[in-house]
Amino acid sequence: MSQAIGKTALAYARVWHLVDAKQRVLGRMSVGIAETLMGKHKPIYDPASDCGDYVVVINAKSVATTGTKAKSKLYRHHSGYPGGLKEITYENLMEKDPDAVIRKAVSGMLPKNRLRDPRLARLFVFEGEEHPYEQNIVKRYDALGKETRLDPSNLDA
Numbered sequence: 001m002s003q004a005i006g007k008t009a010l011a012y013a014r015v016w017h018l019v020d021a022k023q024r025v026l027g028r029m030s031v032g033i034a035e036t037l038m039g040k041h042k043p044i045y046d047p048a049s050d051c052g053d054y055v056v057v058i059n060a061k062s063v064a065t066t067g068t069k070a071k072s073k074l075y076r077h078h079s080g081y082p083g084g085l086k087e088i089t090y091e092n093l094m095e096k097d098p099d100a101v102i103r104k105a106v107s108g109m110l111p112k113n114r115l116r117d118p119r120l121a122r123l124f125v126f127e128g129e130e131h132p133y134e135q136n137i138v139k140r141y142d143a144l145g146k147e148t149r150l151d152p153s154n155l156d157a
Helices: 026-038 090-096 098-109 116-120
Strands: 016-020 054-058 074-078 085-089 123-125 137-141 147-149
Touching: 016 026, 026 054, 026 098, 026 116, 074 090, 085 090, 090 098, 098 116, 098 123
Parallel strands: 016 054, 016 137, 054 123
Antiparallel strands: 074 085, 137 147
16 A cells, blocks of 8 residues: 555645744745745645745844845835835844845745745744744744654643
């Protein structure tokens, strides 16, 4: 008898992951988050199907960068009108909206296709420790990126 799950509803079931961004490097952390949102960690991964999981990121205001990126990195967007180029530095964006820094980093690492928005909709970023999805979390990632799987039977209600 085969032990393979196949492309069934059980294989496509979405798991909730918790990532603590405290003192983790932005780029390295974003790569792992993007792969989880795409579902590349699953054996049923298909680039054309949306089989990824949910990701909750906490402590977004404590994320780290390497080198001089904190002072020199610029985020640009254009309004479409002449002279409409807007620039904001990493430091200013972290003060204003730390969630946007992680969201922009992960967005840039996802494929630019019709599945990008639904995948980003499964990313939840919070500045501090508190979040409303505590009951859903199945996997946690510590500061070193090591996975800890929670046993649902051991969780107290």
